[in-house]
Amino acid sequence: MTTSNASYTRWTRDEMAAQVANDIPDGSVVNLGIGLPTAVANHLGADKEIVLHSENGVIGMGPAPAEGQEDYDLINAGKQPVTLLPGGCFFHHADSFAMMRGGHLDVCVLGAFQVSATGDLANWHTGAPDAIPAVGGAMDLAIGAKKTYVMMEYLTKKGEAKLVPACSYPLTGIGCVSRIYTDLAIIDLGTEGASVVALAPGLTLEALQAMTPGVTLRMAA
Numbered sequence: 001m002t003t004s005n006a007s008y009t010r011w012t013r014d015e016m017a018a019q020v021a022n023d024i025p026d027g028s029v030v031n032l033g034i035g036l037p038t039a040v041a042n043h044l045g046a047d048k049e050i051v052l053h054s055e056n057g058v059i060g061m062g063p064a065p066a067e068g069q070e071d072y073d074l075i076n077a078g079k080q081p082v083t084l085l086p087g088g089c090f091f092h093h094a095d096s097f098a099m100m101r102g103g104h105l106d107v108c109v110l111g112a113f114q115v116s117a118t119g120d121l122a123n124w125h126t127g128a129p130d131a132i133p134a135v136g137g138a139m140d141l142a143i144g145a146k147k148t149y150v151m152m153e154y155l156t157k158k159g160e161a162k163l164v165p166a167c168s169y170p171l172t173g174i175g176c177v178s179r180i181y182t183d184l185a186i187i188d189l190g191t192e193g194a195s196v197v198a199l200a201p202g203l204t205l206e207a208l209q210a211m212t213p214g215v216t217l218r219m220a221a
Contacts, residue, residue: 060088
């Protein structure tokens with residue numbers, strides 16, 4: 001169910017996940033990061049063959065198991081139970097990272113604390129002295145995948161945009177994010193800045209721009 005704020009309606013997390021799933025090309029090998037991105041697995045239609053990889057050493061995962069059918073010996077990197085499709089297999093952690101670092105992933109979908117307008121990614125540490133850093137495989141994925149997408153809420157709990165002119169948190173990767181999927185907009189990023197591909201229902205570019213200080217937004221051609 002979408003949530004409304006005055007004149008516009010935010011996309012739900014499931015709607016965001018469905019948008020990501022729709023944009024992944026048929027035949028892709030894909031890694032879904034911990035958190036929001038894991039929901040993408042539940043929206044991959046039978047009309048596409050998408051091979052899902054997890055850095056803990058699993059490839060060929062299916063959607064989340066039905067309630068009561070979980071097998072906690074079969075989990076993804078976020079320790080969530082998963083299913084395995086015919087042809088799926090397991091392998092050593094080191095082999096999994098070799099796949100990531102060797103450029104064998106077509107797409108990875110990650111969460112983020114901040115993303116810059118030119119595609120820099122900060123998603124492993126806020127820099128706070130009491131925060132627990134958790135880089136995991138994020139750096140390997142962000143740089144190793146042929147395309148890196150980010151799925152996140154557009155605003156923090158304090159109402160600040162996560163799309164920023166320059167990341168203030170420690171970087172995961174530089175210029176690695178090509179597109180962000182959020183509850184307010186889908187935006188392409190790159191050397192020319194931020195290009196809005198789609199806006200949530202009822203939201204205007206002007207309203208989104210007002211939420212995004214320091215970053216110039218333009219509509220995609």
